[in-house]
Amino acid sequence: MSLLSVRALSVEFGPRGKPVAAVAGASFHVERGEIVGVVGESGSGKSTMCSALMRSLPDSARVSGDVVFDGQPLMQLSAAQMQAIRGRDLAMILQNPMTSLDPLFTIGDQAIEVLRLRHPGSHAGEKQAVELLRKVRITAPEMRVRQYPHQMSGGMKQRILTAFATAASPKLLIADEPTTALDATVQEEILSLFCEIRDSAQTAIIIVTHDLGVVRRISDRTIVMYAGRIVESGPTRSVFGNPQHPYTQGLIGSMPRVVDGRVELNSIPGQVPRLDQLGSGCAFAERCQHATDRCSRAMPLQRTIGVQHDVVCWHGDGTPGVWREGAAA
Amino acid sequence: MSAATGKPTIRRVPPAGQPLIEARDLYKRYRLSRQHFFKPAPTVLAVDGVSFKVAPGSTFGLVGESGSGKTTVAKMLLKLEPPSAGTLLVDGMDIFAQDRAAERAYRSKVQAVLQDPYGALSPRLTVGRIIAEPLVAQGRMSWKQGESRAAGLMDMVGLRSDGLHKYPHEFSGGQRQRIAIARALSVDPHIIVLDESVSALDVSVRAQILKLLEEVQRKLGVTYLFIGHDLAIVRYMSTDVGVMYLGQLVEIGTAAQVFNRPLHPYTRQLVAAGSADTPIRPLGAGGELPSPINPPSGCRFHTRCPHATALCAQQAPALREIDSGHQARCHHIEQIAA
Amino acid sequence: MSESPDARATGLLRRLRAIARWPLRLARKDGPPALATLVCAALFIAALCGTAITPFSETHIDFESVMLPPAWEAEGAILHPLGTDQLGRDVLSRLVAGAQVSLLVAGAAVIFGGVLGTFVGLIAGYFGGVTGALLNRLTEAFLALPFILMALALVSALGPGLWNIIIVMILTNWARYARLVRSEVISIKERDFVMLARIAGVSRVTIALRHVLPNAFNSVAILAVLDVGRAMMLESALSFLGLGVQPPSVSWGVMLADAKSFMGFAWWLALFPGLVIFLSVLSFSALGDWLQSRLDPRSGL
Numbered sequence: 024m025s026l027l028s029v030r031a032l033s034v035e036f037g038p039r040g041k042p043v044a045a046v047a048g049a050s051f052h053v054e055r056g057e058i059v060g061v062v063g064e065s066g067s068g069k070s071t072m073c074s075a076l077m078r079s080l081p082d083s084a085r086v087s088g089d090v091v092f093d094g095q096p097l098m099q100l101s102a103a104q105m106q107a108i109r110g111r112d113l114a115m116i117l118q119n120p121m122t123s124l125d126p127l128f129t130i131g132d133q134a135i136e137v138l139r140l141r142h143p144g145s146h147a148g149e150k151q152a153v154e155l156l157r158k159v160r161i162t163a164p165e166m167r168v169r170q171y172p173h174q175m176s177g178g179m180k181q182r183i184l185t186a187f188a189t190a191a192s193p194k195l196l197i198a199d200e201p202t203t204a205l206d207a208t209v210q211e212e213i214l215s216l217f218c219e220i221r222d223s224a225q226t227a228i229i230i231v232t233h234d235l236g237v238v239r240r241i242s243d244r245t246i247v248m249y250a251g252r253i254v255e256s257g258p259t260r261s262v263f264g265n266p267q268h269p270y271t272q273g274l275i276g277s278m279p280r281v282v283d284g285r286v287e288l289n290s291i292p293g294q295v296p297r298l299d300q301l302g303s304g305c306a307f308a309e310r311c312q313h314a315t316d317r318c319s320r321a322m323p324l325q326r327t328i329g330v331q332h333d334v335v336c337w338h339g340d341g342t343p344g345v346w347r348e349g350a351a352a
Numbered sequence: 353m354s355a356a357t358g359k360p361t362i363r364r365v366p367p368a369g370q371p372l373i374e375a376r377d378l379y380k381r382y383r384l385s386r387q388h389f390f391k392p393a394p395t396v397l398a399v400d401g402v403s404f405k406v407a408p409g410s411t412f413g414l415v416g417e418s419g420s421g422k423t424t425v426a427k428m429l430l431k432l433e434p435p436s437a438g439t440l441l442v443d444g445m446d447i448f449a450q451d452r453a454a455e456r457a458y459r460s461k462v463q464a465v466l467q468d469p470y471g472a473l474s475p476r477l478t479v480g481r482i483i484a485e486p487l488v489a490q491g492r493m494s495w496k497q498g499e500s501r502a503a504g505l506m507d508m509v510g511l512r513s514d515g516l517h518k519y520p521h522e523f524s525g526g527q528r529q530r531i532a533i534a535r536a537l538s539v540d541p542h543i544i545v546l547d548e549s550v551s552a553l554d555v556s557v558r559a560q561i562l563k564l565l566e567e568v569q570r571k572l573g574v575t576y577l578f579i580g581h582d583l584a585i586v587r588y589m590s591t592d593v594g595v596m597y598l599g600q601l602v603e604i605g606t607a608a609q610v611f612n613r614p615l616h617p618y619t620r621q622l623v624a625a626g627s628a629d630t631p632i633r634p635l636g637a638g639g640e641l642p643s644p645i646n647p648p649s650g651c652r653f654h655t656r657c658p659h660a661t662a663l664c665a666q667q668a669p670a671l672r673e674i675d676s677g678h679q680a681r682c683h684h685i686e687q688i689a690a
Numbered sequence: 691m692s693e694s695p696d697a698r699a700t701g702l703l704r705r706l707r708a709i710a711r712w713p714l715r716l717a718r719k720d721g722p723p724a725l726a727t728l729v730c731a732a733l734f735i736a737a738l739c740g741t742a743i744t745p746f747s748e749t750h751i752d753f754e755s756v757m758l759p760p761a762w763e764a765e766g767a768i769l770h771p772l773g774t775d776q777l778g779r780d781v782l783s784r785l786v787a788g789a790q791v792s793l794l795v796a797g798a799a800v801i802f803g804g805v806l807g808t809f810v811g812l813i814a815g816y817f818g819g820v821t822g823a824l825l826n827r828l829t830e831a832f833l834a835l836p837f838i839l840m841a842l843a844l845v846s847a848l849g850p851g852l853w854n855i856i857i858v859m860i861l862t863n864w865a866r867y868a869r870l871v872r873s874e875v876i877s878i879k880e881r882d883f884v885m886l887a888r889i890a891g892v893s894r895v896t897i898a899l900r901h902v903l904p905n906a907f908n909s910v911a912i913l914a915v916l917d918v919g920r921a922m923m924l925e926s927a928l929s930f931l932g933l934g935v936q937p938p939s940v941s942w943g944v945m946l947a948d949a950k951s952f953m954g955f956a957w958w959l960a961l962f963p964g965l966v967i968f969l970s971v972l973s974f975s976a977l978g979d980w981l982q983s984r985l986d987p988r989s990g991l
Contacts, residue, residue, distance in 0.1 A: 209641070215632055218632050284612075288559055290563050
């Protein structure tokens with residue numbers, strides 16, 4: 024049984040007559056010890072989806088769909104039950120490490136607070152806080168626990184936040200843009216840290232990011248989102264090696280790559296449509312060079328075209344496609 | 353061809369071989385606020401002996417992480433900060449030895465597009481005014497004339513000119529960056545400083561803007577100083593590249609040289625980190641980025657270098673030429689390359 | 691190439707339309723609090739028309755109708771809906787006349803004090819240096835002075851009276867704007883678009899006026915609206931102490947001072963001025979709050 028099983032998850036905002044779907048009909052699963060990368064740009068709904076899983080969306084959000092986590096129906100749990108799971112079995116690292124730590128308390132104080140919450144009755148103290156920092160390879164942890172967040176670099180803060188999130192060895196860790204604000208070499212360290220967490224505690228990780236390079240290197244499976252919907256998902260090697268959805272192809276093509284000693288770059292024409300202006304068909308149709316009438320009229324059905332490789336497109340059929348700079352829509 | 357008038361530009365091209373931009377031994381020292389009553393205020397050497405040349409119409413890429421000094425170099429080129437030592441020549445002239453008239457003329461030679469599309473446009477001005485402002489500020493034309501030029505510039509950057517009367521908040525990040533580019537182009541500059549100009553944008557928008565910048569360079573012959581931390585992008589845009597670490601240039605050469613055959617261990621690390629094929633290695637003793645206030649002795653990189661020896665901690669290496677035009681700052685290049 | 695008359699007409703039309711949209715914006719669901727707007731509107735009308743709209747003037751003495759309670763009381767008269775005072779003067783008319791004074795004094799204090807303070811703050815924050823430091827010290831000095839003492843000192847130097855009160859209010863008020871604007875300017879100065887304006891060759895003064903000041907405007911507007919209420923209250927306090935407007939001019943503070951002696955049995959003489967002060971200050975505060983929630987960062991306009 025999957026650790027996390029999501030079926031038709033939707034998140035709507037706005038007036039009931041004219042709702043705007045930040046996430047529409049997302050279905051996917053995460054197995055134990057698996058790293059899943061969720062890729063998408065602004066407006067794709069990836070962050071909203073994660074907040075929906077944590078049930079941390081504002082009350083104005085209307086969430087529907089089926090989510091089963093570790094055998095429990097997540098959306099039906101009471102607030103108290105959810106509180107018990109959150110932080111222990113299900114943890115999340117938010118987007119910006121710069122603002123996630125309270126500037127008024129030392130690292131040690133915040134670590135102790137986290138430890139006491141995760142292991143109630145354990146009377147965690149400074150020694151345990153030092154151990155926590157050591158676990159994520161922070162140098163000189165005895166000194167660091169006495170310091171304040173503003174004295175730490177971005178990379179250190181991210182590692183500390185990761186340590187907090189994994190203090191109780193959660194079954195699933197959701198990391199929202201964990202490497203975005205960081206330098207390249209520091210990103211490496213965070214990715215190594217994630218691998219180590221997965222290996223040592225069998226923690227499954229969902230990494231939400233717009234950085235395809237990161238997803239390609241670390242995730243076992245990849246989910247691509249566009250305008251609130253999952254358009255393609257599958258094993259990373261398959262999705263990157265044989266992308267079926269034109270958006271995925273365009274996205275991969277948008278990264279500069281070396282071909283025959285020259286660097287090539289393709290761009291997708293147009294912009295991401297506004298979520299409140301979507302039609303009944305495929306949201307990508309207006310930018311897609313393969314689009315036909317049917318694409319704009321009807322939402323494509325999900326098709327399986329490889330081993331667990333799904334795509335939501337009328338034209339995806341498994342044959343390798345090449346994205347070329349076509350005529351703009 | 354000129355962006356502003358649409359007529360062919362008579363650009364004063366420097367004599368063959370002479371670079372458009374030449375930096376000679378630039379230093380920049382900042383004094384920080386005093387920490388201790390009795391100790392002198394700490395200083396940071398943000399730029400430490402940087403020299404490079406940029407040919408007209410080419411793109412010079414400057415790569416580095418935070419604290420490397422690349423933004424300080426940009427600020428010096430934009431005359432926002434004077435260097436503590438060294439000279440910066442544009443078109444053969446020392447830009448920090450200019451009289452008022454030459455300084456005003458300089459403002460029409462060099463423009464910039466910065467990182468944050470949401471902070472770069474004045475929220476209370478219409479887009480037309482934002483684009484026309486440099487023209488009006490430099491006394492070249494009136495607001496009305498400027499705004500009609502702005503319409504043409506908006507077309508050039510791929511925006512609809514009916515947006516002239518709209519305000520910045522009505523546009524997306526990518527569109528705002530296009531507006532910023534149109535504004536930079538308004539005075540027909542010879543040089544545009546692009547400081548992380550696509551870093552804050554979505555991947556697909558990034559590609560569009562890069563293509564736009566390419567097209568602009570092709571059509572107008574503008575020279576770019578392209579600053580970034582994403583190697584693939586810097587590689588795509590640049591003719592020549594300089595890699596900076598803690599204020600020093602650790603490697604410099606053509607883009608092909610530096611990326612196909614990186615010599616300096618830091619460059620090699622960056623290239624590996626950027627490559628999709630590099631497996632993720634287990635957590636090593638990578639160490640934190642040293643503080644620029646107290647840089648390591650000898651070779652600045654030795655605390656994070658897998659090839660460091662005792663010599664590296666004692667003696668700072670100088671920039672040596674290894675291949676035609678390809679230089680690197682390391683004692684052990686030959687051993688590493690082998 | 692000059693603009694065609696058609697283009698100019700369209701531009702003008704567009705601007706007029708934008709201005710006309712303002713009342714509609716006010717009527718929307720997230721428009722200003724209804725009661726507060728009503729009260730402020732009533733206040734403005736009262737201030738504009740003065741005793742032209744009341745049956746009596748504020749100085750009309752009528753010994754026949756001395757100390758009449760409000761109309762709904764047993765001995766009250768319809769003609770004097772809120773009663774009369776010890777000289778037979780109509781309370782309602784005096785309230786309206788008082789509104790004129792209160793709004794004039796408060797408005798002048800806020801506008802002139804605001805303009806003065808804004809420019810001091812702009813110079814101190816943007817240009818900095820020795821001038822900036824000096825202006826900042828001056829601002830802090832004025833902020834440190836207690837209001838009542840300053841008012842007392844100034845009134846004893848200048849004498850009481852309407853215009854002197856306005857001067858006193860301006861002098862005691864400008865520093866708050868200076869402090870606010872200075873801190874706003876210091877943070878706006880660091881933003882990218884200011885740096886880009888320098889790169890474009892715009893002169894420092896133009897940058898200060900075109901880019902920095904308008905973006906500090908939101909905060910100033912919010913402070914100003916809240917300030918009107920505060921100024922009204924201060925003027926009332928001054929007048930109550932006898933330092934404000936002198937008879938025959940009337941202000942709410944003066945009415946309160948007069949009513950002090952009669953509070954035991956002529957409760958209406960103190961209640962209505964007090965109520966009006968209370969409602970006005972509350973309404974301006976509510977408007978200020980609403981303005982703050984509307985103006986702050988979201989739309990950027």
